[in-house]
Amino acid sequence: MGCGNPFAIADLKPGEIVLDLGSGGGLDVILSAKRVGPTGKAYGVDFLPEMLDLARANATDAGVSNVEFLEGMIEDLPLPDASIDVVVSNCVINLAPDKGPVFAEIARVLRPGGRVAMSDVVADNGTTAPADGTAWADCGAGALQHDTYLAMFARAGFADTTIEYTHDTGPGLHGAIIRATRTKQITELGSV
Template sequence: MTEQTKSVDDTATERDATTQRRAVRARYANIATATETGCGNGGCCDGESAPASSARLGYSADEMQSVEAGADLGLGCGNPTALAALTVGETVLDLGSGAGFDCFLAAQQVGETGRVIGVDMTPKMVEKARDNVAKNGSRTVEFRLGEIEHLPVADETIDVIISNCVINLSPEKRQVFREAYRVLNPGGRLAISDVVMTATVPESVRENPESVAACVAGASTIENLETMLAAAGFENVEITPKDESAEFIREWDASLNLSDYIVSATITGEKPESGDATPE
């Protein structure tokens, strides 16, 4: 593997995964407890108010107005619920669910006969999301504390997995995709928004856990993601870069034009109808 395709998942032995997770957890705990509207500044956020930031990510005014204040933190790099094609009665799992914005939008689409589960590893964020359940009167949404590499979800119980700019934060992406495959029902699908690497991030940035926590240095290339998804068992994988995302990504860092190195993308894939819970 060349330096050009080197990603966080490939440098796990070089960086302490525990240190990386600690940095991610600390960053999002601070966001969860912030008193101002929005997410501050830095990767996965352009420093605007939450509604302004979410509008640039592809959320409609109707979507933002349909969820009570406090769930939309303006985080992410896309709108996974827009590409998930959710239907009434489906069970949805959100990886890295934050304060619950995408979960509440998904709940509207799957209806009273559906179910939505959010998993997040930051206790303060899970606490905030659970408070938002009551604010939104969402009887079909629940939030669980856990790591996306070790999902607190039973085998073959999920129809659709969504995620918004979270998998890039993991030092063990292969394990994330194996877990996603395990919990999906046969015929289930992924609908993910995330960042992908288009050029090598400077080493000083790549080796900084804070940069990984800010959705800057943790991206994998499209080729590596395709390989990991196929190894996990997924079929019909499609990864589509969104060139227009350069407009907000370049505002994630004042000292470095991040759009030279990463781009937002939609990532979709399917578990085969005959898929086993644990592929080889």
């Protein structure tokens, strides 16, 4: 399940290194690998071994070899500092229980000038995202409010952050495309 198409806005270029947070079956990683070509690379991080196995099988079936799927949490990425050019993610950030470390990790692994292109569920300011089981299954739970999302990116050292609503997902909740650029080292981790 996803809430948008981060790949469509990532503006990937040959030779870039891409990271997909919560890569699931690997579709965005495979598409990214094809776009960056043999001089680039696409990583996928997921915490479920079953999804990593599926992603590896899908990459083999797609004939791409410039991919690597890593087991890990998006709050503690298994990659070195300043090693990534572009981070993509499709409806995953809202599912993280503590989002401060997620934003800090995105900033840590991105090179200065690196880009974020993601989709996620974003709540209207003043709206509390539902937290029941159905909301988690529908990817509505854990959604950050619009201004909180912007503030989290700013605290993590990002500029030019934009949030564009693409569709409504529930009362006060929206599927959104989010773009940001890493400009400096993180200033504080923060926690939501």
